Amino acid sequence: MTPLPRTVRAEALDGLVEDDPVAMRSRRDLQRVHRFMGTRSIVLRALRGWSMPRGAATPLRVLELGAGDGSLMLGVARALAPTWPRVELTLLDRQALITPAIIKQYAQAGWNATSRTVDVLDWVAGPTASLPISGRPEHWDVIIANLFLHHFEERQLATLLRAIAARSDHFFACEPRRARFALAGSHLIGTIGANAVTRQDAVLSVHAGFRDGELTSLWPTGNGSWNLQEHSAGLFSHRLLAERSRTS
Template identity: 60%
Template sequence: MVLPRIVGAEILDGLAVDDPAATRSRRDLRRVHRAMATRSIVSRALRAAIVSTPATRPLQVLEIGAGDGSLLLGVARRLAPAWPPVELTLLDAQPLVERETITSYADLGWKVVPAVVDVLGWAAAVTDPLLPNSATARWDLIVANLFLHHFADADLAGLLGAIAVRSDRLFACEPRRAWLALAGSHLLGALGVNAVTREDAVLSVHAGFKGKELSALWPSGPAEWRLHEYPAGLFSHCFRAERVEVV
């Protein structure tokens, strides 16, 4: 039996930043990532994606829907020894990045700029309001973790269209829309997570992806792209897009 893609509003997105249930749910997310092995999945993919970039300037990296920036910090710790310096913009609709997190990135040689912005507003702007003009014409890499599934296909196609114009690479790690992941999301209470996290986890799987769904939404434009979409771990679905001339 197929699981149709259903995008529902997640509870966490409707809570105030300082709502205790939201704070707890954001902390829960770290446990969820451990159960999903997200850090390993993302580290492996980014190591492969960025391998051929010359180290002549800091890499310009944008994470969309970055949350508190802690997931990518764990990834950065693994990547930093082999990567050039990074200028990282953490975009989220809510102000969630703490000073200590920025300091931890700085210890790795990664300069962080938080940006409290709605991603659809970012995508709709005529020119990219976040890319530092002096650095490069495009982001070297845009990353999304547990984020693209928030959007129904029409908004997602617009967002992917903006990403294709403004970057050389995208990597996304999303919930896999599959029976095993759905069962896992219903069992999340075993990790001791709160009601918001439990409910959002189930919604996330229903809004997740399978097969080549993200590839199908990627724009066909003048630039050539290499697309790779694949299941990862038990519960994740990954999508990698690389502009061919930079690979």
Template identity: 40%
Template sequence: MPTRVVIPELLDHLPADDPEARRSRRDLRRINFFMGNERWVLATARRFPEAAALGVTELGAGDGDLTRALARLHPQTTVTALDLAPPPPSLPSNVVWNQGDLFRSPSPPQGGILIANLFLHHFEGDALRELGRLAEGFRVLIFCEPLRARLPHLLGYAAHPFINRVTRHDMHVSIDAGFSANELPRLMDLSEKRWMIGEHSTWRGALRVLGCRA
């Protein structure tokens, strides 16, 4: 298994209104659809209505597509979205958008379900452990991250003719920063005494982690 390598992605340093950034976000929506990430997150969140009633939080909400879907899935629940970007337009009334650095928030988020879709691979070391401590304020964890393996790279190369240069670069950087089996819970220091962790990977390049309070 190749060593995990975390380096900056191009999209993270482009202005939100840059044409290449807009094109790359469209590419990412198609990649997410191909990987089935959001469908899995929503199907999994639907299984825990009691936890959802305590609030749903999404880390790295991006363009807000998954946030909107979560708000529709749980219309009576407050869905909190955290991202460095400003809130996108037309958010449902039950969405609270917190713009800013998660690690500098004076009050860490808490609730029933914590969700991260293609977000945690941006971090390593102390930052991942801090995210693990943040997870202690929730009952259910739903994480979907890149699988660090050869096949996802091969699938990425096959997609090169259909995506822009930013996405071509960032896709492979994301895979190299992704996780192998059983790696993410260990790096986040999620205690087996406090969490029951289930994990599986897909041939489309996703590593899916579900954590429930033990």
């Protein structure tokens, strides 16, 4: 059977304003889609595999790109907090979706979360800003992206991955797997009560998703030496783990 070609098309949710009731409902659907896909467990397994300095003088600096409403990462924070107790988390998205309530929930989990509303391509092109609390130049222990990289064509992706490699020591992405089984699953998303926007975007996301070593092939050379692992994960996901090697 021939592999599905990769096609990137604008998703309906991205064209709706933050407080459009249809968009708000679709973001709630996304939380159910994540449960269906097992995303939180996939993210946790990856992050727990990395040894992070415990009791370090400075908190771990974590950035999520395309963080949405921050709810997926909140589940990760709650589960990881006993082993990653001091985290300075930045939730970046071009839409202002992070509420004071969710920031408070992060604080209850022991993580200090802030939001940054910016298009990621401006983040890539912009000067490296200082971190909110430490004031140190922008460098992240961990950058994470969930259901985000598939929004971009190869050329933009290569640029984005170059910025990530220049500004971090670890990168994890969990994206839709571009495969016929995942495509069939995306057509059934209505069975979990998803609205029309979510149903349409689920199918588009699979067509824009990844397989094999496609993300690895776009990873830059020249930003130190990195260990890269790219695999399918669960039934519907595709993940990339990138760790800067300690000698670089």
